[in-house]
Amino acid sequence: MDEKSDDIGEFDPSIPEEGPSAPPPGWLDSVEGYGDPKDDDCTDQICPLPADFVPHPEHDRNASVPNVKVPQVSEDVAREALLQFVGKKWTYSSKPAQNLVFKDLKPFTVYRYRLETFTESRSSSWDSPFLYFVSSSGQVVDGPQYGMAPPPWLVEVQYPTKFTDTVQKVHVPHTSSVKTCYRCHGKGRVRCTHCHGRGRVSRCLTPLATSKSMIKYCPSPACRCTWCHSSGHKTCRKCNGNKKLLHFIELKITWKNQVYEFIPDRQLEFPMKKFEKVSGEVFFTDESILVYPIVGFPDQDICDASKGAIQEHLTKYSVVSRILQQVNKPPY
Numbered sequence: 001m002d003e004k005s006d007d008i009g010e011f012d013p014s015i016p017e018e019g020p021s022a023p024p025p026g027w028l029d030s031v032e033g034y035g036d037p038k039d040d041d042c043t044d045q046i047c048p049l050p051a052d053f054v055p056h057p058e059h060d061r062n063a064s065v066p067n068v069k070v071p072q073v074s075e076d077v078a079r080e081a082l083l084q085f086v087g088k089k090w091t092y093s094s095k096p097a098q099n100l101v102f103k104d105l106k107p108f109t110v111y112r113y114r115l116e117t118f119t120e121s122r123s124s125s126w127d128s129p130f131l132y133f134v135s136s137s138g139q140v141v142d143g144p145q146y147g148m149a150p151p152p153w154l155v156e157v158q159y160p161t162k163f164t165d166t167v168q169k170v171h172v173p174h175t176s177s178v179k180t181c182y183r184c185h186g187k188g189r190v191r192c193t194h195c196h197g198r199g200r201v202s203r204c205l206t207p208l209a210t211s212k213s214m215i216k217y218c219p220s221p222a223c224r225c226t227w228c229h230s231s232g233h234k235t236c237r238k239c240n241g242n243k244k245l246l247h248f249i250e251l252k253i254t255w256k257n258q259v260y261e262f263i264p265d266r267q268l269e270f271p272m273k274k275f276e277k278v279s280g281e282v283f284f285t286d287e288s289i290l291v292y293p294i295v296g297f298p299d300q301d302i303c304d305a306s307k308g309a310i311q312e313h314l315t316k317y318s319v320v321s322r323i324l325q326q327v328n329k330p331p332y
Contacts, residue, residue, distance in 0.1 A: 011198055011232070012233070015197055016184060016187055016191060018183060018191065018193065020182065027182060028247060031175055032149070033151040033152060034047075034149070034152065037126050045124055046123050046320065047121075049322055050153055054322075055290050055318070056290075078102070082097045110263065111297075113263075113294075113302045114262075115261075115291070115309045115327075116258070116259050116326065116329070117257070117323055117326050118162050118257055119256050119321040119324065120253065120255050120324055121320060122152050122251060122253050123251075123252045123254075124252070141176045141177070141246065142173060143177050144174050144175075149173060149249070150172070150173060150174075152172075155170060157170055157253055163327070164257060167253070167254050169250055170250070171249075171251075172248065176247065179244065179245055181239035181244060182238075183237070183239065184236035184238070186244070187236070187243065188236055188242065188243045189233045189236055190234060190236050191232065191233055192234055194225055194227040194228070195227070195228060198225075199230040199232040201223060255324075260309040260312070260313065262301075262302070285329055289323065289325060290323065291326045291327065292328075294328065310326075
């Protein structure tokens with residue numbers, strides 16, 4: 001070994017062993033309205049909906065559908081539809097469709113009911129990836145000294161377009177704090193676990209040559225540790241060598257369009273999987289924070305489906321999320 005390699009193996013007791021991957025118990029401060037920090041759990045904590053955020057239906061109202069007229073299919077409409085179908089089949093001739101004589105035309109109507117409920121849910125978490133490195137530029141730490149943290153449902157956010165699925169994450173004001181990195185105990189580096197801080201390993205396992213029958217390893221009883229480049233330590237992966245961490249609560253807001261759809265399946269000649277490929281006429285649309293059951297529709301199954309779906313959405317989604325808007329769509 002050369003003169004420099006003679007220094008390899010000197011143990012530095014000031015370099016700490018790598019600490020736990022999660023903050024130790026009591027490390028994070030509790031903030032009113034966000035529950036107690038979970039030191040051993042990185043999952044989001046659901047923010048309960050305040051009672052005054054839950055909408056209440058007016059049971060004495062209904063969405064009446066007046067003067068519903070079922071559209072009729074004429075011979076001209078039927079012929080045009082047949083010609084469009086033939087035009088998509090390159091082996092078909094359009095002459096039979098053009099010269100077709102209708103003896104009997106029996107139209108049938110398929111209805112579809114659709115309820116959309118636009119909901120918002122909120123959850124919070126302290127843990128990774130909500131631990132950030134503190135920069136050396138002296139950034140302002142927005143902690144409790146600047147005021148109380150707003151409750152989860154009063155944190156202002158930019159709302160998306162209605163009835164679209166969106167996720168947004170925001171930094172909760174006045175929840176930041178700077179703490180010494182728990183992984184390296186504020187040293188910025190941790191002891192190499194492969195050489196135990198000595199810079200070399202007791203047995204070198206570096207392969208020198210290989211063959212079909214055997215692998216030859218370096219015969220030296222001790223070699224430089226390739227994991228830490230013989231330094232005996234590595235940069236802390238949690239703080240990236242900055243020694244301190246900026247902790248804060250991050251609020252996750254999830255907007256989701258919950259959809260219920262109902263199609264009475266009475267026409268054996270018309271598979272439901274083909275329903276989305278046809279066009280139709282919208283009879284009625286009702287939009288409000290909470291819509292009301294449909295009455296007076298020609299098909300009673302649509303009315304029953306509307307009543308059941310609205311009650312189901314109210315019961316299911318108002319418990320864990322906030323209902324922002326609903327739209328009743330009983331079309332074609």
